[in-house]
Amino acid sequence: MSAPIALRGWSLWRARLFATPLDSAISIAVLLGLGVILQPLLIWAIANASWSGSTRADCSPGGACWVFIKARFGQFMYGFYPEPERWRPNLFGALVLTWGLAVLMRGTPRRGLIALVGVIVLPFLGLWLLYGGFGLREIETRQWGGLMLTLVLTYYAALIALPLAVILALGRRSRLPFLRLLSIIFIEFWRGVPILTVIFLASLLLPLIMPSGVGVDRLARAIIGLGLVIAAYMAEAFRGGLQAVPGGQAEASAALGLGHWRTTAFIILPQATRIALPALTNETIALLKNTSLVLVVSIFDLLGIAQAALADPTWVGFQVEAYVFAGAIYWVLCWALSALGLLLEARMAEGRERT
Amino acid sequence: MLALWRDRRVRDILSQVGVGLILVGLTVWFVLNASANLRQAGIASGFDFLGRTSGIEVAFVLTDYTARSSIYDLLVVGVVNTIVVSLLSIVAATLLGFLIGLARLSRHWLIATVAGVYVEIVRNIPLLVFVFFMYGGVLAALPGPRDSFIFFGISALNNRGFTIPVPVDGALMRLALLAVTLSIAAHVVLALVSKKRRDATGQGLPMGVIGAVLLVLFPLGALSFATLMSTWDIPQLRGFNFRGGFVLVPEFVALFLALVTYTAGFIAEIVRGGIASVPKGQLEAARALGLSPMTTLRLVTVPLALRVIVPPMTSQYLNVLKNSSFGAAIAYPEVVSLFMGSALVATGQAVEIIAITLAIYLAIGLAVSAFMNWYNARVALVTR
Structure with missing residues (x-):
């Protein structure tokens, strides 16, 4: 058999769409169907859409009213965070991005140290920048919102979930029966109930089980709830990774004189993380998507602020615009996360190929 | 002392006892705080509140619940509504998911690409966006009752x-459904005997x-007999709205559509992965x-693919059950919005209500897992 010929241009499309009469018929039917669906959609979203102006009077009927999104853009991004202070979330976002790029770039000197310092310092720096105090104006979490809040929820919930997940996964594979049982109960409980109920539960029960007078911030309750659930799911991802590390690795490490904890930290966990990475990426994406549920306890993340904006009597009836806009942003974020996951996977695979 | 700590068994026991003591301590502290807080708020704990009259109107009821029924009956309404929307969504999402999954494997480039685009869009957007x-x-953009979309002259979408x-009178219909169930059961038994x-x-x-x-002729006959012999309450436009029939509220339809479009994307990926996992050599050997x-297809591809498909499909089905709680965001009266929402506001029994709701989800989840594990054991690889 001869090697397949690389097709280009028209011949490629002919092979894809019109190879046989049946293929041609299917292609034409599908294209017609797409046309019927997409044409009104494109006319609505682009051709007939209104882009400029500032009130609903500037919007023509029969097309999308992107003016609504434009007028509310600040809110969609920051919620009710006061405008003169919005440099603070911006700065924090820029810091996290710079740190991430520095850690990812090969040429950065002392990458390990930078990574470690960032993991420890950035969360506290972020709290200070966002909430204020110590010289900055205090901004109640009630005023946080929009895309910024979605990212804050994801970041801090993941920060709670990852270490907890490692502990749970190790616990589930522990030699000690009591620890194993506890880990199993914890994991299966949180995986068995809807995240929505967990957010309700956290917002109702956390203040109840604290001594009276000790308040737990509403946003903190949601983050703790999300963190606990995602930890259970991530623990299962880590467990898969732990199970896939060959037993010889631990034995070799023991033979070299490393104790139990050093073997776990320096031999087993790095390899398990590499194997678990695709699953962990998926769980992080699930976390990002599930942050939208906080609107049931009146925290206005990206979707919540869109929902709130629709209640404004001067902008009634632009549901589709709001949801399409929010959906598009979520899509880009999830896509970026999965791209990051693929990049990390490729990076971690390099070390393996060298051997 | 140090020598004792070096003994592994002693260390194991001591560390577990230590963890246990910390947990017990924390729990006691939480419970003490909670009971103090509840006393302060004047809420008596216990499950007596379940017998109280609920006084809550529900828009979508499949039992004989009215506002004069008890809170317990309200809970039943919620559970029934949760199960109904989950079951219907699971069936529809499985069908759509299989279609899209197969389309992704199509030799035809355009079909495979369109299916791929669908999956990529759907999986990267939160379910709540779909629900809203x-x-x-x-649903809100549909025309009013006067300009409804009429299907076959007997049902109206507005x-x-x-x-x-x-x-x-549903008695005949229920009898027919029972007969169909029995005939399917008979088929299963006969298939086992035959094997x-x-x-x-x-x-x-x-x-x-x-x-x-048993699977086609008898069920068709029984169902059409029952359909023809029953008197039907057919919705009719009277003035500004439809009278008669049963109204599937917009919340139900919206939640159903959202669950189906969203879950089908995930099921499609599972199906695609399962079928792609069938080794080519098996097909060549066949x-x-x-x-x-x-x-x-029947004897090689499907059995081999099912082995890969069943476990992740189980978790998808459980996800649909859990995700039906998203209905609370649009006030579809399922268990979370009725019980954790309305009943909790009415009675203030937060701890008991949360415990009952979570227990229900865990119980249904365990039952589904047990069934799917049994099924999985049947299709799993048997090595000799």
Whole structure:
């Protein structure tokens, strides 16, 4: 058999769409169907859409009213965070991005140290920048919102979930029966109930089980709830990774004189993380998507602020615009996360190929 | 002392006792705080509140619940609504998911690409966006009752929901459904008997004919008989709205559509992965043995693919059950919005209500897992 010929241009499309009469018929039917669906959609979203102006009077009927999104853009991004202070979330976002790029770039000197310092310092720096105090104006979490809040929820919930997940996964594979049982109960409980109920539960029960007078911030309750659930799911991802590390690795490490904890930290966990990475990426994406549920306890993340904006009597009836806009942003974020996951996977695979 | 700590058994026991003590301590502290807080708020704990009259109106009821019924009956309404929307969504999402999954594997480039685009879009957007979009963007944008979309002259879709005909007296219909269930059960039993006989003697029962009768002819006959013999309450436009029939409220339709579009994307990926995992050699061997394409599909591809598909499909089905709680965001009266929402506000019994709701989800989840594990054990690889 001869090697397949690389097709280009028209011949490629002919092979894809019109190879046989049946293929041609299917292609034409599908294209017609797409046309019927997409044409009104494109006319609505682009051709007939209104882009400029500032009130609903500037919007023509029969097309999308992107003016609504434009007028509310600040809110969609920051919620009710006061405008003169919005440099603070911006700065924090820029810091996290710079740190991430520095850690990812090969040429950065002392990458390990930078990574470690960032993991420890950035969360506290972020709290200070966002909430204020110590010289900055205090901004109640009630005023946080929009895309910024979605990212804050994801970041801090993941920060709670990852270490907890490692502990749970190790616990589930522990030699000690009591620890194993506890880990199993914890994991299966949180995986068995809807995240929505967990957010309700956290917002109702956390203040109840604290001594009276000790308040737990509403946003903190949601983050703790999300963190606990995602930890259970991530623990299962880590467990898969732990199970896939060959037993010889631990034995070799023991033979070299490393104790139990050093073997776990320096031999087993790095390899398990590499194997678990695709699953962990998926769980992080699930976390990002599930942050939208906080609107049931009146925290206005990206979707919540869109929902709130629709209640404004001067902008009634632009549901589709709001949801399409929010959906598009979520899509880009999830896509970026999965791209990051693929990049990390490729990076971690390099070390393996060298051997 | 130090020597004792070096003994592994002693260390194991001590560390576990330590963790246990910390947990017990924390729990006691939490419970003490909670009871103090509850006393302060004047809320008596206990499950007596379940017998109280609820006084809550519900828009979508499949039991004989009214506002004068008890809180317990309200809970039942919520559970029934959760199960109904989950079951219907699971069936529809499985069908759509299989279609899209197969389309992704199509040799035809355009079909595979369109299916791929669908999956990529759907999986990267939160379910809640779909729920709101279907509710606020699609259902609310439908015309009013006077300009409803009429299907076959008997059901109407408008911005007040989807009105469908119902039998005036459901007894005959229920009887027919029972008969169909029995005939399917009979088919399962006969298939097992046939397999046993074929394994023993090489000659099984004529399952083709039996299947045609028990799975197609008899159910069709029974259902059409019941349909024709019952009196139907068909929705009719009277003035500004439809009278008669049963109204599937917009919340139900929106939640159903959202669950189906979203879950189908995930099921499609599972199906695609399962079928792609069938080794090519198996298909070539089947062709070498002279099996026809349909027989190959039935005896080789499907059994091998099912092995890969069943476990992740179980978790998808459980996800649908859990995700039906998203209905609370648009006030579809399922268990979270009725019980954790309305009943909790009415009674203030937060701890008990949360415990009951979570227990219900865990119980249904365990039951589904047990069933799917049993099924999985049947299709799993048996090595000799």
